[in-house]
Amino acid sequence: xxxxxxxxxxxxxxxxxxxxxxxxxxxxxxxxxxxxxxxxxxxxxxxxxxxxxxxxxxxxxxxxxxxxxxxxxxxxxxxxxxxxxxxxxxxxxxxxxxxxxxxxxxxxxxxxxxxxxxxxxxxxxxxxxxxxxxxxxxxxxxxxxxxxxxxxxxxxxxxxxxxxxxxxxxxxxxxxxxxxxxxxxxxxxxxxxxxxxxxxxxxxxxxxxxxxxxxxxxxxxxxxxxxxxxxxxxxxxxxxxxxxxxxxxxxxxxxxxxxxxxxxxxxxxxxxxxxxxxxxxxxxxxxxxxxxxxxxxxxxxxxxxxxxxxxxxxxxxxxxxxxxxxxxxxxxxxxxxxxxxxxxxxxxxxxxxxxxxxxxxxxxxxxxxxxxxxxxxxxxxxxxxxxxxxxxxxxxxxxxxxxxxxxxxxxxxxxxxxxxxxxxxxxxxxxxxxxxxxxxxxxxxxxxxxxxxxxxxxxxxxxxxxxx
Amino acid sequence: xxxxxxxxxxxxxxxxxxxxxxxxxxxxxxxxxxxxxxxxxxxxxxxxxxxxxxxxxxxxxxxxxxxxxxxxxxxxxxxxxxxxxxxxxxxxxxxxxxxxxxxxxxxxxxxxxxxxxxxxxxxxxxxxxxxxxxxxxxxxxxxxxxxxxxxxxxxxxxxxxxxxxxxxxxxxxxxxxxxxxxxxxxxxxxxxxxxxxxxxxxxxxxxx
Numbered sequence: 304x305x306x307x308x309x310x311x312x313x314x315x316x317x318x319x320x321x322x323x324x325x326x327x328x329x330x331x332x333x334x335x336x337x338x339x340x341x342x343x344x345x346x347x348x349x350x351x352x353x354x355x356x357x358x359x360x361x362x363x364x365x366x367x368x369x370x371x372x373x374x375x376x377x378x379x380x381x382x383x384x385x386x387x388x389x390x391x392x393x394x395x396x397x398x399x400x401x402x403x404x405x406x407x408x409x410x411x412x413x414x415x416x417x418x419x420x421x422x423x424x425x426x427x428x429x430x431x432x433x434x435x436x437x438x439x440x441x442x443x444x445x446x447x448x449x450x451x452x453x454x455x456x457x458x459x460x461x462x463x464x465x466x467x468x469x470x471x472x473x474x475x476x477x478x479x480x481x482x483x484x485x486x487x488x489x490x491x492x493x494x495x496x497x498x499x500x501x502x503x504x505x506x507x508x509x510x511x512x513x514x515x516x517x518x519x520x521x522x523x524x525x526x527x528x529x530x531x532x533x534x535x536x537x538x539x540x541x542x543x544x545x546x547x548x549x550x551x552x553x554x555x556x557x558x559x560x561x562x563x564x565x566x567x568x569x570x571x572x573x574x575x576x577x578x579x580x581x582x583x584x585x586x587x588x589x590x591x592x593x594x595x596x597x598x599x600x601x602x603x604x605x606x607x608x609x610x611x612x613x614x615x616x617x618x619x620x621x622x623x624x625x626x627x628x629x630x631x632x633x634x635x636x637x638x639x640x641x642x643x644x645x646x647x648x649x650x651x652x653x654x655x656x657x658x659x660x661x662x663x664x665x666x667x668x669x670x671x672x673x674x675x676x677x678x679x680x681x682x683x684x685x686x687x688x689x690x691x692x693x694x695x696x697x698x699x700x701x702x703x704x705x706x707x708x709x710x711x712x713x714x715x716x717x718x719x720x721x722x723x724x725x726x727x728x729x730x731x732x733x734x735x736x737x738x739x740x741x742x743x744x745x746x747x748x749x750x751x752x753x754x755x756x757x758x759x760x761x762x763x764x765x766x767x768x769x770x771x
Numbered sequence: 772x773x774x775x776x777x778x779x780x781x782x783x784x785x786x787x788x789x790x791x792x793x794x795x796x797x798x799x800x801x802x803x804x805x806x807x808x809x810x811x812x813x814x815x816x817x818x819x820x821x822x823x824x825x826x827x828x829x830x831x832x833x834x835x836x837x838x839x840x841x842x843x844x845x846x847x848x849x850x851x852x853x854x855x856x857x858x859x860x861x862x863x864x865x866x867x868x869x870x871x872x873x874x875x876x877x878x879x880x881x882x883x884x885x886x887x888x889x890x891x892x893x894x895x896x897x898x899x900x901x902x903x904x905x906x907x908x909x910x911x912x913x914x915x916x917x918x919x920x921x922x923x924x925x926x927x928x929x930x931x932x933x934x935x936x937x938x939x940x941x942x943x944x945x946x947x948x949x950x951x952x953x954x955x956x957x958x959x960x961x962x963x964x965x966x967x968x969x970x971x972x973x974x975x976x977x978x979x
Binding site: 305306307309310312334337338341342344345346347348350351352353354357358360361362364365368502 | 815818819822823826827830831836839840841843844847848851914915918919922933936937938940943958961962965968969972973
């Protein structure tokens, strides 16, 4: 009765009866006052502080969930058992039919095989294509996100460096590996440093995994001496950094920002003023790679931007390479880069959006702003260069007033450089869409150059930026 | 909340969605209809509209801020999954609260084996200094904190009704819908819950 009275849920008659009872029983009246006070205290509970990043974190989890739950079938999952049964039945019937007609089929395929062989041998696309980065781990991807540098080959001490900004356009560089100047990070160490929760750790892992897949599908070495770098790669590090920032809570985000400063990262990100209702854009998806894609193509005597269609599934099947195979591939890549760097001392073609710089130990390609297709969407947090530590490329560091710049139009012209024809070994629009990838011939192909002497430098101990 | 319950499900979305800027003003039912029609972007508006209420409810049940966002995210993921099948038989927020309460119950079950901070134990403790700290006229904030801790001492069956009524201010009917029981059961549990909480808090409230 007292509870109903407190909630004003008694009818008029019961209410009067109860109030009379209270008047006659001061102990009960005192108890009612205590209940009221208790209720007031509960009502005055102001709840938990709002979390302005709640939607960002939820959208990351929804994204992960959708990826897991993605239905690869063109029908509802509940029909999978039925579809499986039908598939088995069709396969069985097909098998019986094939067995009965085996003589006819053998002769048909033998004829077709000869035709395919003739086409292949006469094709302009006899090369093979291999991904330059295989088996990247998340620590390397994190290093790339924070410092914009990815070692091509630890032995050769060469790194791929990329950057894309409004101020300087898109830049791609193969140069001496400078990653040893940065702290040797692991994802766990990084998460510990910024005090990431287990949920945030998972988010960071997910961002790095997605990026790793994209990076591995972004740089290819053609057997016929060509190197293709996906146009999206130069902005991937900034996108990753921005997405990591968006996945963190505000205290961890501030620690992340401090971590970037202390660890000497050339980047930082901008946290917008915290206005009511303001939230950063949702995490930018890593650009997908379907169909025709834009690549920067390098051959010993050309550099161009082209739309290519690469059969990633087929290429990725060849990713499971042995250590020796990877080493051979890296040697070939290095040889190609060095050869290109030597040929690169040629003038730039008129109106080309590319500028190429080279030296004894580097090759830099600068692509004018807007020459490449911009990825969709905006980054949740704008990532900017940190003065004075902004990521500098070799040509910028070497470009002193007394040093002539390559491709500045003051040397002999070349009609081969910056040609628009993609080199053999990769497909362009209108080219045949399938071919064989013969790993054996790539791996057993003669080496262009000997690899650099093995340098087994022990890695510097990572000193935490927060260590005192 | 339920003023647009009569909107036909097959309503022309072009008519509903006059412009993006008016999405914030749309009722829950219209947003859900849009969502069910494939416009999943409107889910963000529903989340932003209710996230704080869901977080507060979870915080009241657990009094642990570290748990709140994890459980709240699970609630909204569940809502996202189930929203295509939402049949408008109850209001959205009642349905959302039911999911929140069910998720919280699941979490409470998982944590059942653990030992919690026990106010009873603290009050029965022989540590006179600790007892005097509690009993000597606690200030307003610490009183609220102790009330919250006292709330955690109640079994889940009694804690959730008192949170829904005295903190969230829901009606008996709404509570019955959320807790999936009769109104009479709600009244009886609430009365018992208040009496139990009173018993737990008596030493402090009487002292102050």
